[in-house]
Amino acid sequence: MLGKHGRLWISRWVLTSLMLGLAIIFLTISANAASANSLQQEFQQAAKKYHVPVKVLMSVSYNETLWESHNGKPSVAGGYGIMHLTDVSASAVTSSKNGLKVAAKTTASQTLKKAAALTGKSVKTLKTDTKANIEGGAALLAFYQKQLGKSLTSDVNSWYGAVEKYSQDGTKQAAAFFANHVYKTIKSGASKSGTIITAQKVSPLKDQSEDAQLQSTPGATDGPDGLPIEWIPALYKEFDNKGDYGNYDIANRPSDGLKIDYIVIHNTETTFDEAINLFSTTASYTSANYVVSSVQGTVAEMVQPQNVAWHAGNWYINSHSIGIEHEGYAAVGGYWYTEAMYQSSADLVKYLAAKYNIPLNRQHIIGHDNVPGLTPASQKTMHWDPGTYWDWNHYFDLLGVNFKDSQGAGESNIITITPDANHNLTADSGQKVTDAGVTLPLKGSNFVYLYKQPSFSSDLIADKDFTTADSGTTEKDDWTDKAVEGQQFYKIGQSGDWTEIDYGGQNAWFYNPDNANTTGATGKVVTPIGSKAISVYGSAYPSQSLLKKNKVTGIKPSPIYTMQPGQHYVFGGEVTSDYFNSHFDSNRAKNVIKGTDKYVQIQFNHRIAFVKAADVTVK
Known part of the structure; x- marks a missing residue:
């Protein structure tokens, strides 16, 4: 039994601990707020220095990178920093005559060097210092505005032409697509981690785009209005007199009875041009309905949606799907998918989903890695793109779907995988992502690992049709032990911070403190x-x-x-x-x-x- 002084000591200890905890929380919040305020201030300072409306500058950055610096690593399009200043080597520029590709590759090659000349800052500083990078973007916008013969006005509506030119695309469609998204963001407002664009009514002076002297490309494509898209047909021919042919099949979907149920998201693991050439000029026995470039999201339609492209490695899924390839690499160094590519792809998917009545969920808008094999043996050879770093959450946000909203009606034991960046993979737990043993970044990963027991010391689950080993691995292509953003499963139980689900015939556990990595949902369950x-x-x-x-x-x-x-x-x-x-x-x-x-x-x-x-x- 504690005496008076013992109770007093405990009370003081509790009070001191509480005050210390509150102080730590306050300091953490203050630090985060200071970081956000710092970024907002850097936009304001750069805008003032170069006489650019701050909302135009911020919205351009938001539509280029979502205000992410990516630690100085380049995008697939060769863009650096929060303003996506580009530095594409001459060797990456091709001589293709397919309008959009020439424009995309050649005009976007050297904005980083131009920004360096305008600001007096080194290329290295512009790549790695966020404040300098923002100043580089502001200087470019001011340069384009003056180049168009316009004044450096505070009126956001008078910068449409300069924003088009910032996109660095040589076609009216692509430049206008980018500018329209920039002004849409200003109109709706945007907020991320404390950095804010307050919503403002806009009426951009689009006639300025005529002064930009951008070339145009012909229509006759199947896509939404305003999408920068052109027709580049995939190869279709007989290869011999024995019935061997490629690279796709003629059909009349859905009138012929083949309903289009899926859209399959791929990444090329090549450049845009290499993918185009593979599908259009060689007997590759492969194709896609569309290919989206990383440079401002230009799109090539290669197989009309009513026809069957050869893209999924599963003939049933091919017959009932549209395949969209995206220029990029699933895991190469620090390369990342561009915002322009996400936006073009999402606009295309919304259009196709509405046209063919395809549900906007993760059982119908799927990755190539979500396509099953037709036999146990083929499971091992199925692809795993678009991979660990495809941002399904942001992609579906662009589609108008929030995974954190409960969907449907019915069984309440359903959960949606909604990984929290601070809880899905943690270095403290020893978790990692690897590529042939080389450690890749944890940040940006789109999944939770699945364990045999509710413990980080437990083995990861494995799949008999992927490996003969008893446990899974941390390799990027090991799809067997990963539950991905937006997927839904049946919750069996909970043990502390761990949630148990039915998964592939097994009971699987994943780390889920305070449900940080899931959102409760409702729907139908199959048993x-x-x-x-x-x-x-x-x-x-x-x-x-x-x-x-x-x-x-x-x-x-x-x-x-x-x-x-x-x-x-x-x-x-x-x-x-x-x-x-x-x-x-x-x-x-x-x-x-x-x-x-x-x-x-x-x-x-x-x-x-x-x-x-x-x-x-x-x-």
Whole structure:
């Protein structure tokens, strides 16, 4: 039993600890606020120095980089710092005559050097010092305004032409696309980590763009108004007299019975030009419907959406999807995807999703890494792009979807993976991301690791069709132990800071303190009927007998997993079985073999999958 002095000592200790804790919180908040205020002040100072409206300067930066400096590392387009000042080597410039590509590559090559000349600061300083980088961007805007014969006015509406020129694109479509987004941001306002653009009514003087003397490109493409897009057809020809052909199939979707259910997001692992050439000039047996460049988001349409591009490595998914390639690398040094590319791609996806009635969720807007194999063996060879650093949260925000909003109605044990940058991967826990053993950045990763037990000392889960090892790895291409932003799973239980879910036939745990990495959701849940395991497929193909009857050989619907009784997976829709029996130069309706089997799509593991509707209950 404590005496009077013991109670007094404890009270003082508690009070002191509380005051110390509050002081630490106050200092942390103050430091964060000071950092944000510092950035806001740097924009204001640079705007004043070069006589540029601060909202124009801030919005240009926001639409280039979301106010991220990326620690001095370049984007895929060769842009540095918060203003995305570009320094592309001459060797990266190609001599292609396809309008958009020439403009994108040649005019965006040296804004960094121009900014250095205008500010008197070194190229190295402009790359690595945020304040200097902002001044470089302000100096460029002022230079373009004067080059157009305009005054350095405080009226934000009078800077439209200078903003177009800042985009560094030589086509009216791409330059206007960028400028329109800049003014849209000013109109709506923007806020991030304490840095703020207050909303303001705008009416930009778009006639200024005529003074910029930008070239234009012809229409006849399938995309939203204002998107910088051109038609560059993929190769389509017979390669021999035995029926070998490529690089895509003619169809008449969805009128021929092939509903377009998915949009598949890829990254090229090449330059924009190399991807274009691969699809359009070589017998590569691969293609995409669209390719988006990292430089201001210019787009090449290569296979019309009604036709079937060869992009996903799964014929069923190919038959029911549109493939979009993005210039970039899933994990190379510090390279990062540009905001212009995200914006162009999101505008395109919104247009296509509305046109073909594709749901804007992560079971239908999927990465190549979410596409299942058709057989257990093919699971090992399936791709893993767009990879660890594709910002699904921001991408869906551009699509008008907030993963932190509860969606649907029904089962309440569903959770959406919404990783918090401070909690999904932590260095203190020993977590890391690797590329052949080389450590990659934790920041910007889009997933949570999945463990066998609720502990960082536990092994990561593994998949039998990816590795023979008992545990998963931290390698960037190991998709088997990662649950990604926006995916939804059934919550089994909770143990302290750890959440347990059904995942790929296993019980998987991930670190989730105070639900920092998830958002509660509602929807439909799929579970097996009865007491026996059921088959899980990578397609919704008709029966083997129906395929044989239609003289389709070499195709057999093969289970890739089993779902055990009592397991639960999130419902992604119901489809009727079909098979696209394609032939060169033929888009006849009878090429689509329609079955009668009903399949239910689920989010099974990292990838989507299908189960027969007769085998499950949906509640």
